[in-house]
Amino acid sequence: MKKGQVTIRDIALKLDISISTVSRALRNSPEIKLETRKKVLRTAEEMNYSPNVVAQSLRVNKTKTLGIVVPELASHFFAANISGIQDTAYKRGYNVMICQSNENYEQEKSDIRTLISSRVDGLLISLSRETKQYEHLTNLYEKEIPFVLFDRIYEELPVTTVTVNDTQGAYQATKHLIGQGCKRIAFMSGPEGLYICKKRLDGYEKALREVGIEVDPQLIAHSDLTERSNRSLTEDLLKLKSRPDAIFALNDPVAVDVMKVLKEKGIKIPGEMALVGFTNMPFSDALDPSLTTVDQPAYEMGKLAANNLLDQLIDPEGFQPRTIVLETELVMRKSSQKK
Amino acid sequence: MKKGQVTIRDIALKLDISISTVSRALRNSPEIKLETRKKVLRTAEEMNYSPNVVAQSLRVNKTKTLGIVVPELASHFFAANISGIQDTAYKRGYNVMICQSNENYEQEKSDIRTLISSRVDGLLISLSRETKQYEHLTNLYEKEIPFVLFDRIYEELPVTTVTVNDTQGAYQATKHLIGQGCKRIAFMSGPEGLYICKKRLDGYEKALREVGIEVDPQLIAHSDLTERSNRSLTEDLLKLKSRPDAIFALNDPVAVDVMKVLKEKGIKIPGEMALVGFTNMPFSDALDPSLTTVDQPAYEMGKLAANNLLDQLIDPEGFQPRTIVLETELVMRKSSQKK
DNA sequence: CTGTTAGCGCATTCAC
DNA sequence: GTGAATGCGCTAACAG
Numbered sequence: 001m002k003k004g005q006v007t008i009r010d011i012a013l014k015l016d017i018s019i020s021t022v023s024r025a026l027r028n029s030p031e032i033k034l035e036t037r038k039k040v041l042r043t044a045e046e047m048n049y050s051p052n053v054v055a056q057s058l059r060v061n062k063t064k065t066l067g068i069v070v071p072e073l074a075s076h077f078f079a080a081n082i083s084g085i086q087d088t089a090y091k092r093g094y095n096v097m098i099c100q101s102n103e104n105y106e107q108e109k110s111d112i113r114t115l116i117s118s119r120v121d122g123l124l125i126s127l128s129r130e131t132k133q134y135e136h137l138t139n140l141y142e143k144e145i146p147f148v149l150f151d152r153i154y155e156e157l158p159v160t161t162v163t164v165n166d167t168q169g170a171y172q173a174t175k176h177l178i179g180q181g182c183k184r185i186a187f188m189s190g191p192e193g194l195y196i197c198k199k200r201l202d203g204y205e206k207a208l209r210e211v212g213i214e215v216d217p218q219l220i221a222h223s224d225l226t227e228r229s230n231r232s233l234t235e236d237l238l239k240l241k242s243r244p245d246a247i248f249a250l251n252d253p254v255a256v257d258v259m260k261v262l263k264e265k266g267i268k269i270p271g272e273m274a275l276v277g278f279t280n281m282p283f284s285d286a287l288d289p290s291l292t293t294v295d296q297p298a299y300e301m302g303k304l305a306a307n308n309l310l311d312q313l314i315d316p317e318g319f320q321p322r323t324i325v326l327e328t329e330l331v332m333r334k335s336s337q338k339k
Numbered sequence: 340m341k342k343g344q345v346t347i348r349d350i351a352l353k354l355d356i357s358i359s360t361v362s363r364a365l366r367n368s369p370e371i372k373l374e375t376r377k378k379v380l381r382t383a384e385e386m387n388y389s390p391n392v393v394a395q396s397l398r399v400n401k402t403k404t405l406g407i408v409v410p411e412l413a414s415h416f417f418a419a420n421i422s423g424i425q426d427t428a429y430k431r432g433y434n435v436m437i438c439q440s441n442e443n444y445e446q447e448k449s450d451i452r453t454l455i456s457s458r459v460d461g462l463l464i465s466l467s468r469e470t471k472q473y474e475h476l477t478n479l480y481e482k483e484i485p486f487v488l489f490d491r492i493y494e495e496l497p498v499t500t501v502t503v504n505d506t507q508g509a510y511q512a513t514k515h516l517i518g519q520g521c522k523r524i525a526f527m528s529g530p531e532g533l534y535i536c537k538k539r540l541d542g543y544e545k546a547l548r549e550v551g552i553e554v555d556p557q558l559i560a561h562s563d564l565t566e567r568s569n570r571s572l573t574e575d576l577l578k579l580k581s582r583p584d585a586i587f588a589l590n591d592p593v594a595v596d597v598m599k600v601l602k603e604k605g606i607k608i609p610g611e612m613a614l615v616g617f618t619n620m621p622f623s624d625a626l627d628p629s630l631t632t633v634d635q636p637a638y639e640m641g642k643l644a645a646n647n648l649l650d651q652l653i654d655p656e657g658f659q660p661r662t663i664v665l666e667t668e669l670v671m672r673k674s675s676q677k678k
Numbered sequence: 679c680t681g682t683t684a685g686c687g688c689a690t691t692c693a694c
Numbered sequence: 695g696t697g698a699a700t701g702c703g704c705t706a707a708c709a710g
Contacts, residue, residue, distance in 0.1 A: 005458075007687055018697045023689060033695060048482075053456045054396045055687035058702050063393060065436070065457075073422040074638070076415060083412040086439055095457060097404070098437050100425055117392045118404075118434060119344075143343070143387075256625045263627075283620075286595045288627030299413070346703055357681045362705060370679060394703035397686050 006047045015043060026051070057119065065095040066309065067115030067123045071103045071152065076281045077251075077298050078126065081150065084302025085124055092310050094121070105130040112136055116145065122309045123147035124302075127154060129191045129225065146312050146319075150305045153195050160312070162305040162324045166196050169294040169328035170203025173248050173276045176292070176330055178211055180338045182246035182274055186219040186237050188230070188258060190250045197222075197250065200278065204248060219244055223254060230257035238265065246274035246336070252281040252293055259287065259335070275335040289334035297326055345386045353382060365390070396458065404434040405648065406454030406462045410442045410491065415620045416590075416637050417465065420489065423641025424463055431649050433460070444469040451475055455484065461648045462486035463641075466493060468530050468564065485651050485658075489644045492534050499651070501644040501663045505535050508633040508667035509542025512587050512615045515631070515669055517550055519677045521585035521613055525558040525576050527569070527597060529589045536561075536589065539617065543587060558583055562593060569596035577604065585613035585675070591620040591632055598626065598674070614674040628673035636665055 008022040015022070017036070025032045025040035043049075057063040066089050070078040086096050097120055099111035108128045115123060123140065125147055134154050140147050141157055150162040170187075177185050187204045190197045205215050218240060221233040234257065237244055249255035255277030259269065267273050269289050277284060280295035304324055312319040347361040354361070356375070364371050364379035382388075396402040405428050409417040425435050436459060438450035447467045454462060462479065464486055473493050479486055480496055489501040509526075516524050526543045529536045544554050557579060560572040573596065576583055588594035594616030598608065606612050608628050616623060619634035643663055651658040 009687075019688085020690080020698080021696055023687095024696085027689080031695060036695080050452065050456050052397075052458060052687050054393060054402060054458050055702090056689080057393045058391075058397050058686090058704090059688045059690085061702070073425060074415060074419040076413060076418070079415070079418040080413040082437075083439065086412060086437060087441075090438065090453075095436055095438075095453065097434055098421075098425060099429065099434075100422065102426075113389065114429075114434065117389050119391060119393050253621075256622055260625060281622075282592075283595055283622055283626070286599060287622070287625055348703075358703090359682080359705080360680055362703095363680085366705085372679060375679085391703050394686090395705080397688090397702090398704045398706085400686070 005052065006049045007052065008049075011040060011043055011047060011049060014047070015039060063119050063121055064093060065097055065118070065120050066306065067112075067118070067120035068096055068098045069101055069108060069111045069115070069123065069125045070098070071101050071126060071128045073098070073100045075253075077151075077279055077296065080298035081126070081302035081305075084299040084304075085306040086302075088303045088306035089310070092307075094310065101128040103128045103130060105133070109136045112140065116140075121146070121313050124150060124305050124309060126150050127152040127195070129194050132193050146309060146316070148305045148309045148312075150301055151196065155195075158321045160305075160308045160322045160324065162301050162308070162326070163195075163199075164296050164301070164326045164328050166199035166328075167203035167206070169278060169296070169330075170200035170248070171207045172203075172328065172330040173278065173292075173294050174204045174207035175210075176332065177246045177248065177274055177276060177336060178207060178213070180246075180270070180274055180336060182338075183213070184216070184219060184242060184244040185213075185246040185248060186221065186244040188221050188223060188233060188237075188247055188249045188254055190223055190225050190254070192222050200250060223250070225250075225254065227257050230254050231261050234258045234261040238267070244273070246270075246276070248276045248278075250278060252277040252279040252284050252291065255284075255291055255293070255335075256287065259291070270334065270336050270338050274338060277335075280331050285333060287335070292333045292336035293331050295329045295331050301326060344391065345388045346391065347388075350379060350382055350386060350388060353386070354378060401460055402458050403432060404436055404457070404459050405645065406451075406457070406459035407435055407437045408440055408447060408450045408454070408462065408464045409437070410440050410465060410467045412437070412439045414592075416490075416618055416635065419637035420465070420641035420644075423638040423643075424645040425641075427642045427645035428649070431646075433649065440467040442467045442469060444472070448475045451479065455479075460485070460652050463489060463644050463648060465489050466491040466534070468533050471532050485648060485655070487644045487648045487651075489640055490535065494534075497660045499644075499647050499661045499663065501640050501647070501665070502534075502538075503635050503640070503665045503667050505538035505667075506542035506545070508617060508635070508669075509539035509587070510546045511542075511667065511669040512617065512631075512633050513543045513546035514549075515671065516585045516587060516613055516615060516675060517546060517552070519585075519609070519613055519675060521677075522552070523555070523558065523581060523583040524552075524585040524587060525560065525583040527560050527562060527572060527576075527586055527588045527593055529562055529564050529593070531561050539589060562589070564589075564593065566596050569593050570600050573597045573600040577606070583612070585609075585615070587615045587617075589617060591616040591618040591623050591630065594623075594630055594632070594674075595626065598630070609673065609675050609677050613677060616674075619670050624672060626674070631672045631675035632670050634668045634670050640665060 101108035440447035
C-alpha cells in the first residue's frame with residue numbers, strides 16, 4: 001500500500017470544499033448539487049483517486065469480502081467451485097479471500113480464525129477430510145457469522161448447504177454397471193467419515209439391494225485418497241478369490257489411479273473390469289478408455305453457494321437456511337460399456 | 340462481520356486497565372509486565388477476542404494481504420500457482436485476495452483497480468491472453484505499488500518476473516522429436532502476442548535450425564486456445580500435402596485436443612504422428628498414449644513469486660527486481676517415443 | 679511499566 | 695446543499 005494515495009481530504013483541499021461534500025458526491029448522494037458532484041468526480045478522476053476500502057470497511061463495519069476455505073486449491077473440482085464463487089461475488093461487488101486447509105483440521109480452524117480477523121462478511125466452507133469435530137462451525141453459528149457449506153458439508157447445523165445429490169449419482173453409476181451385466185461391483189471409497197463417502201456409499205448400496213445383490217464388505221475399500229493408497233487397494237481387490245468385474249470409484253482422480261493399475265496388469269477395460277468415476281473432470285473424456293463418470297456441476301455449485309450467502313448478507317432478516325441439492329448426470333463413456 | 344465482536348476496549352474495561360496496555364500486551368510488547376500480559380491474554384481468550392485486522396490495517400497503512408490476478412482459476416496450472424502463493428503467504432502472515440480476468444483485458448484492469456482499492460500490499464499478476472497494452476502495469480509501477488509478474492509476463496518494466504525457461508523447454512521438446520527421427524515437426528501455438536508463445540516459438544525454431552531443418556510457416560499454427568480452434572487447426576495440419584510427422588503443442592490441454600483428433604482419424608501415436616505437450620498437468624501420464632511433455636513447476640513458481648514479493652514488501656530499500664527463470668524438464672513418455 | 683492523546687480515511691449525524 | 699464534528703478499532707508517540 002502506498003503512502004502517496006490520494007484521499008477525499010486531498011480532493012476537498014484542492015476544490016476548497018469540505019470533506020463531507022466530497023464523500024457525499026463520491027457516493028452519489030442525492031442532496032449534492034449536480035455541478036459540485038461533477039466537479040468532484042472529475043478531480044477525483046484527475047487525481048487518480050482510489051477509495052480506501054479499508055477505511056470504508058472500518059466505518060461501516062462491512063468489508064464486502066467473502067472468505068473461502070477449501071481443502072485444496074489445485075484440484076479441479078475446488079478450483080471450479082472457487083471460480084464460480086469469485087465470478088458471482090465480483091459481479092455483486094464483493095471480493096474473495098481464499099485459504100486452503102490442505103485437508104488438515106487444525107489448518108482449517110486457523111483459516112477460519114484468520115478470515116474472521118479479516119472481518120469477512122461471510123464464509124464459504126468445504127471441510128477437510130480430517131475434520132471430525134465441528135466446534136469451529138457451531139462457534140461461527142453462535143457468533144452469528146453467516147456461512148455456507150458446500151460439497152464437504154456438516155449437516156447438523158441450520159445453515160445453507162450446497163451439494164450434489166451424491167446418493168443419486170452413486171445410485172445411477174451403480175445401476176448403470178448392473179445394466180452392463182456386472183455382478184460384483186466394488187466401491188473404491190475414501191475416508192469413512194467424509195460426507196460424500198457416506199452419501200455415495202448409500203447410493204451404491206441402494207442400487208445393489210434393489211436388484212437383490214448382497215452388499216459384500218470385501219468390495220468396499222476406504223482409501224485415504226493418495227495415489228499410493230488408491231493403487232494398493234486396487235491391487236487388493238484384484239487379489240480377491242472372487243474378483244470384482246466392475247469398480248465404481250469415489251471420484252475421477254481415484255478412477256485414474258485404478259485405471260493405471262488395471263492397465264499395468266493388462267486387465268481389459270471395460271471387458272474384464274468396468275470402471276466408473278465421479279466428477280467429470282476435464283480430460284476424463286481423453287483417457288483411454290474414456291471414463292464413464294457422474295458429472296458434478298462445480299462452477300454452478302460455487303455460484304449457487306455464493307449467491308445464497310450474498311442474499312443472506314443483504315437481507316439477514318428474510319433469511320432462511322436452504323439445503324440445496326444439485327442433480328447429477330451420468331456421462332456414459334467407454335470405460336463401462338460392455339455392449 | 341458481526342456487531343458483537345469484542346474489542347480491546349472491552350478487554351480493557353473488564354480488566355480496568357487502559358486500552359493501550361491491552362494493545363501492547365496483545366502484541367507482546369516487551370515493556371509490559373509479564374503478569375499483566377498473561378492476564379490480558381487470558382481474558383482475550385475467554386472473551387473470544389479476535390483482533391480487527393481492518394482497524395489495524397487502517398492504522399498501520401498495511402493490510403498484510405496480497406492481490407492475485409490470473410487469467411483463469413479452473414486451470415490446473417494457475418490453480419497450482421495460486422496454491423504455492425497462498426501457502427507461502429499464509430506462512431509469512433499474509434492473506435491473499437484473488438481475482439480472475441477470464442482472459443479479458445478490461446476485466447484485468449478492473450481487477451487490479453479493485454485490489455488497489457482494497458489496499459493490498461502487493462500484487463502478483465499473470466496477464467490475460469488479450470492483454471496487448473500495458474498502461475495498467477506502468478501505472479502500478481509509477482505509483483510504486485509493488486508487484487511481481489509470473490508466467491504471462493511483460494518484460495519492459497524493471498519488476499520481478501518469474502517464468503520457466505520457455506525457450507529452453509520448447510527447445511528440449513523439439514530436439515527430442517528430432518532425435519526420434521521426426522522430419523516435419525509442427526508447432527501448435529497460441530495467440531501470437533502471448534509471451535509464452537513467442538518464447539516457445541523461439542526454442543522450437545532454434546532446435547530446427549540447429550540441425551539444418553528449415554522453419555516452415557505452414558507448420559506453425561496459432562490457436563485461440565479453444566477446443567474448437569485446436570481441433571480445426573489440427574485438421575488443417577493433417578490436410579497439408581506434406582503432412583507433419585510430429586506436433587509440438589503449446590501446452591497439455593492443446594495436446595489433448597490434438598490427440599483426440601488424431602485418434603478419431605485413426606492416426607497412430609507416436610507411429611504416424613509423435614506428440615509432445617507442455618506443462619505436465621495431472622493425468623497427462625494417464626492419457627493413452629501417455630503424453631510426453633515439458634514439466635513446469637507451477638507450485639514452485641507461485642512460491643517463488645510470493646516469496647520475492649514479500650521480501651520486497653519487508654525490505655523495500657534493499658529491493659532489486661529479479662528475473663527468475665526456472666528450468667524445465669522434459670518428461671519422456673509414450674506419445675513421442677518411436678523407438 | 680502504564681495511561682493519555684491523537685489520528686489512520688471515511689460515512690454520518692447534526693447544524694446551518 | 696454544505697460544513698463541522700464524531701467515531702469505527704487500533705497503534706504509536708508522548709508523558710509520567
